[in-house]
Amino acid sequence: MGVFEEGLDKAVQRAFTRPIPKSAGAQMRYLVRQLKGTRAVAQMLRISQRTVERYVKNQIRKPRPDLAARLESEVRKRWQPQVRARARQQAATTGGIVIDTRARIGYTAPIGTTDDDRLRHLTVALPPRYAARLFDAQDQGAGDRQLQQIAAEGLKEVYFQDDGRRAGQLEEVRLTDVEHLEFEL
Numbered sequence: 001m002g003v004f005e006e007g008l009d010k011a012v013q014r015a016f017t018r019p020i021p022k023s024a025g026a027q028m029r030y031l032v033r034q035l036k037g038t039r040a041v042a043q044m045l046r047i048s049q050r051t052v053e054r055y056v057k058n059q060i061r062k063p064r065p066d067l068a069a070r071l072e073s074e075v076r077k078r079w080q081p082q083v084r085a086r087a088r089q090q091a092a093t094t095g096g097i098v099i100d101t102r103a104r105i106g107y108t109a110p111i112g113t114t115d116d117d118r119l120r121h122l123t124v125a126l127p128p129r130y131a132a133r134l135f136d137a138q139d140q141g142a143g144d145r146q147l148q149q150i151a152a153e154g155l156k157e158v159y160f161q162d163d164g165r166r167a168g169q170l171e172e173v174r175l176t177d178v179e180h181l182e183f184e185l
Contacts, residue, residue: 032052090185105174106118
């Protein structure tokens with residue numbers, strides 16, 4: 001998972017109203033309910049069906065570190081789908097999304113301007129249409145590169161061009177070498 005995908009997921013997860021189950025047994029039971037069976041859970045986690053059943057009955061309590069990470073990740077992906085959908089919908093229609101990044105940012109502009117890439121720390125509120133584009137692209141399986149391009153277009157419009165009030169000749173904004181990235185809904 002890329003930096004942008006992970007950042008969007010973390011932003012949505014902050015909207016959760018309840019914490020995910022803590023114990024391995026509770027997480028396994030949740031997945032069994034979601035996937036409607038132990039066989040599907042076993043295939044997804046790459047363990048035996050009998051092992052899943054033993055976790056469900058609390059006969060095994062402490063998973064291996066790699067299994068614990070996969071288990072928590074899968075539960076987190078499926079946790080509170082309605083809350084997740086509501087948060088995404090609100091960001092895409094009314095609230096917008098705030099991007100906080102420290103990255104190398106440059107742009108393509110007419111001759112005579114200083115368009116060299118340089119390290120910048122920006123915190124910019126992007127309008128709802130960019131939140132909608134980011135979430136739609138993520139749903140369609142877009143890679144980090146495409147998400148990065150959408151965020152760069154948003155920064156170009158909002159930060160560099162100030163919604164059309166300045167830098168009208170600015171052609172393209174490049175966002176590279178991302179050191180820090182965080183989204184807030």
